[in-house]
Amino acid sequence: MKKYTDQGKQDTRSGFGAGMTELGRTNPQVVALCADLVGSLKIETFIEENPEKFFQVGIAEANMMGIAAGLTIGGYIPFTTTFANFSTGRVYDQIRQSIAYSDKNVKICASHAGLTLGEDGATHQILEDIGMMKMLPGMTVINPCDFNQTKAATLAIAEHHGPVYLRFGRPKVANFTPVDQEFQIGKAVMLQEGSDVTIIATGHLVWESLLAAERLHEQGISAEVINIHTIKPLDEAAILASVAKTGCVVTAEEHNYLGGLGESVAGLLARKHPTPQEFVAVRDSFGESGVPEELMAKYGIDNKAVENAVLQVLKRKA
Amino acid sequence: MADTKDLDALVVQVRRDILRMVHKVNSGHPGGSLGCTEFLVTLYHDIMELKSGFDMDGKGEDIFFLSNGHISPVFYSVLARRGYFPIAELDTFRLIDSRLQGHPTTHEGLPGVRIASGSLGQGMSVAIGAAQAKKLNKDNHLVYSLHGDGELQEGQNWEAIMYAGSKGVDNLIATIDRNGQQIDGPTEEVMSLGDLRPKFEAFGWDVLELSDGNDLQAVREALLEAKSRSGKGKPVAIIMTTVMGNGVDFMMHTHAWHGKAPNDEQLETALAQNPETLGDY
Numbered sequence: 001m002k003k004y005t006d007q008g009k010q011d012t013r014s015g016f017g018a019g020m021t022e023l024g025r026t027n028p029q030v031v032a033l034c035a036d037l038v039g040s041l042k043i044e045t046f047i048e049e050n051p052e053k054f055f056q057v058g059i060a061e062a063n064m065m066g067i068a069a070g071l072t073i074g075g076y077i078p079f080t081t082t083f084a085n086f087s088t089g090r091v092y093d094q095i096r097q098s099i100a101y102s103d104k105n106v107k108i109c110a111s112h113a114g115l116t117l118g119e120d121g122a123t124h125q126i127l128e129d130i131g132m133m134k135m136l137p138g139m140t141v142i143n144p145c146d147f148n149q150t151k152a153a154t155l156a157i158a159e160h161h162g163p164v165y166l167r168f169g170r171p172k173v174a175n176f177t178p179v180d181q182e183f184q185i186g187k188a189v190m191l192q193e194g195s196d197v198t199i200i201a202t203g204h205l206v207w208e209s210l211l212a213a214e215r216l217h218e219q220g221i222s223a224e225v226i227n228i229h230t231i232k233p234l235d236e237a238a239i240l241a242s243v244a245k246t247g248c249v250v251t252a253e254e255h256n257y258l259g260g261l262g263e264s265v266a267g268l269l270a271r272k273h274p275t276p277q278e279f280v281a282v283r284d285s286f287g288e289s290g291v292p293e294e295l296m297a298k299y300g301i302d303n304k305a306v307e308n309a310v311l312q313v314l315k316r317k318a
Numbered sequence: 319m320a321d322t323k324d325l326d327a328l329v330v331q332v333r334r335d336i337l338r339m340v341h342k343v344n345s346g347h348p349g350g351s352l353g354c355t356e357f358l359v360t361l362y363h364d365i366m367e368l369k370s371g372f373d374m375d376g377k378g379e380d381i382f383f384l385s386n387g388h389i390s391p392v393f394y395s396v397l398a399r400r401g402y403f404p405i406a407e408l409d410t411f412r413l414i415d416s417r418l419q420g421h422p423t424t425h426e427g428l429p430g431v432r433i434a435s436g437s438l439g440q441g442m443s444v445a446i447g448a449a450q451a452k453k454l455n456k457d458n459h460l461v462y463s464l465h466g467d468g469e470l471q472e473g474q475n476w477e478a479i480m481y482a483g484s485k486g487v488d489n490l491i492a493t494i495d496r497n498g499q500q501i502d503g504p505t506e507e508v509m510s511l512g513d514l515r516p517k518f519e520a521f522g523w524d525v526l527e528l529s530d531g532n533d534l535q536a537v538r539e540a541l542l543e544a545k546s547r548s549g550k551g552k553p554v555a556i557i558m559t560t561v562m563g564n565g566v567d568f569m570m571h572t573h574a575w576h577g578k579a580p581n582d583e584q585l586e587t588a589l590a591q592n593p594e595t596l597g598d599y
Contacts, residue, residue, distance in 0.1 A: 031454070055450065058484075063443045063477035070383075070447020073432050074455055075375050078447075093437050094474070098444055102424050102434045 012168035013111040015147035017042025019154025041081040065094035084110035085126040100136040114254030116292040125287035131259020133165040141232040145206035147175040152183035188238035194224035198242040205252035212306035257281035276316035278309035327595035335395035339411040340579040349575035351392035353560040372429035385441020386466035387421040402430035439472025468500030482553040483522025493556040499573035524552040531558035
């Protein structure tokens with residue numbers, strides 16, 4: 001069994017900030033916009049080093065999305081920054097018409113996704129954003145798992161032409177993927193090979209799934225763990241190859257089970273390879289205030305939940 | 319400057335295009351289109367500095383954004399007659415597999431269109447972004463935009479108006495089509511906009527009022543004046559009074575023709591009031 005080491009807990013938003021710093025030094029077309037949340041998005045260095053490439057729009061996210069669309073006309077690559085809730089639900093029609101339908105090369109970068117921003121509660125947590133964004137034709141949807149991968153994803157989306165939704169979070173979590181890794185959009189990462197069950201995870205749930213796989217291993221269960229950082233386009237080949245081997249699947253994400261990664265996987269499997277599946281995801285509810293670990297436990301999206309889902313799905317395996 | 323007589327002839331021909339386009343598919347928005355014909359004809363044929371051909375980035379030329387996308391018939395006619403795409407293609411308006419969608423879109427690759435519009439209130443933000451890109455590119459050309467007056471009821475406009483004033487986006491000339499009508503009736507009854515001029519001024523804009531937006535000479539003078547006021551630290555707004563349905567007597571001074579096409583007989587009457595000048599498509 002492969003061993004993964006936490007290089008020291010960091011927040012994925014800081015990975016984004018580090019990526020922006022690098023882009024500011026290397027890609028003259030990259031510009032950034034923010035709706036009054038510079039500190040939360042960790043883009044201070046980018047702004048300090050590229051003041052003319054930064055647009056502070058104030059608390060006006062709809063305008064931010066439109067300005068970003070306009071900045072592409074003239075050749076720029078705008079990165080919009082605010083919380084995930086205000087990056088999606090608040091401005092869905094602006095993204096739909098001015099960015100997605102208009103084929104604009106805008107990168108919508110969203111921090112504080114999911115439950116784990118914690119104490120601010122449900123007004124600031126969003127568990128529906130993956131669903132909203134993946135339904136938009138032409139939109140790429142990415143949810144990296146740790147600091148290093150978020151930085152790599154930030155660099156990669158600048159090279160990809162087309163609208164992208166990049167989702168990351170606030171809490172400090174294990175940083176276990178390689179420094180300066182190559183990030184391939186749409187390409188699943190095999191983290192743990194196994195034969196009894198496939199665990200397909202995204203975002204913060206990837207580390208939780210690795211922890212679950214270790215405990216399952218102690219119980220004699222061989223779990224394959226796949227990191228799906230790109231929810232759309234989905235790496236169908238990687239998923240199909242894995243379930244052909246294991247015959248059952250658990251999906252794990254910090255999102256509503258409606259509209260999330262689990263549904264994308266279920267849709268694929270229903271069409272190509274019907275397979276028993278359990279969903280580790282929030283059960284169609286809003287979040288609430290609390291510390292991240294408590295929230296993940298209460299809403300059933302921690303390593304314990306992944307482990308239980310595996311035991312459950314194994315019973316359903318033919 | 320283009321010959322005024324040529325522009326007069328073009329205005330009449332564009333009206334014919336609008337009427338025939340919406341009549342053929344029995345849908346579309348003739349009222350606002352007719353009201354803005356003189357403005358768009360003047361802008362594209364007399365005011366804007368345009369490169370030949372079309373590229374999305376529009377570097378080194380003036381660019382225009384239509385925010386009130388429902389007046390697509392006038393936009394398409396003016397673009398076609400400016401040479402962006404074949405005039406004959408106007409015959410495909412709103413038909414399946416056409417590049418001339420009900421509301422303008424970049425999605426089908428129609429030259430001349432740089433943003434989708436139709437869902438209202440988004441165009442000014444886009445125009446601001448494009449204006450900022452011009453500044454970054456050290457491109458001294460201007461960005462023009464057109465907005466309906468009813469459209470200003472959408473809150474995003476006021477975010478954009480605040481931004482443009484606050485950040486001194488002085489390479490933007492935004493025109494408001496003050497025709498006073500919207501789908502449910504007179505704008506002042508549906509949701510009064512009050513006095514627009516002080517509203518824009520309070521947000522830091524330089525405002526011009528154009529009392530007859532259906533007079534070619536007046537439109538030209540207003541646009542030239544707006545142009546001369548650009549680059550001075552403030553975005554420029556033109557509050558342009560127009561008559562919806564202008565040029566077709568039974569379509570004027572009513573909101574009835576906002577989104578309704580003429581029938582065969584009405585078309586005949588309307589076309590008789592606007593005899594063919596440059597050739598129908």
